Amino acid sequence: MSRWDDRERAAMVALLRRTATEKGERELVQQLAEEASAVALLRERLAPVDLFSDPVDEAIAQAAEEIASWEQSGIQVIALRDDRYPHRLRDVFDRPPLLFARGTVLDEDNGVAVVGSRVVSSEGRSTAAELATRLVERGLSVVSGLAAGVDTAAHRAALTAGGRTVAVIGTGICKHFPPENRDLHREVAEQGAVFSQFWPDRGPDKTTFPLRNGTMSGYSLATIIVEASERSGTRIQARKAVEHGRPVILMQSVIDRTQWGRVTAGKPDVHVARSAREAMVIVDALLDRPKQLESLLTRIG
Structure with missing residues (x-):
């Protein structure tokens, strides 16, 4: 089923509307990953009020109306077990249910995340743009967070190069943060895709961006961190990528300027690059890994 089952998807929306905590969402994801029915899970939570109404049917009908309203405004609603759900993201332990x-x-979607600080040097902006352009030349998507600074430079360079760029944002999809990136949000959607794991009208807060960073790591083949301060939220994406078993490339400035960068450099599959060209040599080697494994298995077989 390309869109799972509409009733199941509506039941998931109804469940999530009644799930107030991140722990509750994780438990729901685990149950759904084990092939549980969203309708059955909703029925476990909603007791009938009287003999003349079914609270489950009412909740599903209300959620279906909400989904229809979103879709009429051009928003796609993709549930975890939908065939459209990004397969690479589906493989990580903290994947969002919706x-x-x-x-x-x-x-x-073979994409590499290019991320970093909102306050970026001219050198960092230039490096982000060069990385994005070189990724496009290799037919890869440029993934970033649509924030100011490094993210904006990466998205704009990918668009200029005529490539696909993907934004994983830390607000609801109807919000624009920062506000000056409203047009960029539209352009990225036209030439690639914009994803959010939050209710469409949710604004930014201290919890949304760390969650977004984990989702971006899960979506991407690898993460390149261009610039980041000691307290930058970007360090969360580096940590998440290590937890996901995804490669991380740290530009030399991150190592030179931050303690967390030096600590992270010692983690498994974390690499350091002194230039955009050197970073792309590492990316090329990472892309060759599946071919090398296939060749090894062929020889063994």
Whole structure:
């Protein structure tokens, strides 16, 4: 089923509307990953008030109306067990149960995240743009967070190069943060995709961006961190990528300027690059890994 089952998807929305904590969401994801029915889980939570109404049917009908309203405004609603759900993201332990999207959604999207500080030097901005351009030249999507600074430079360079760029944002998909990136949000959706794991009208807060960073790591083949301060939220994405078993490339400035960068450099599959060109040599080697494994298995077989 390309869109799972509409009743199951509506039941998931109804469940999430009644799930107030991150722990509750994780438990729901685990149950759904084990092939549990969202309708059955909703029925466990809602007791009938009287003999003449079914609270489950009412909750599903209300959620279905909400989904229809979102879709009429151009927002795609993608549940965990939907075939459209990004396959690479599906593999990580903290995958979100629901995604909202604008643009062209690919279940198999080979993308590399280019991220970093909102306050970025001219050198960092130039490095982000060069990385994005070189990724596009290799037919890869440029993934970033649509924030100011490094993210904006990476998205704009990918668009200029005519490539696909994907934004994983830390607000609801109907919000624009920062406000000056409203047009960039639209352009990214037109030439790629914008994803959010939050209710469409949710604004930014201290919890949304760390969650977004984990989702961006899960979506991407690898993460390149261009610049980041000692307290930058970008360090969360580096940590998440290590937990996900995804490669991380730290630009030399991160090592030179931060203690967390030096500590992270010692983690498994974390690499350091002194230039955009050197970073792309590492990316090329990472892309060759599946071919090398296939060749090894062929020889063994």
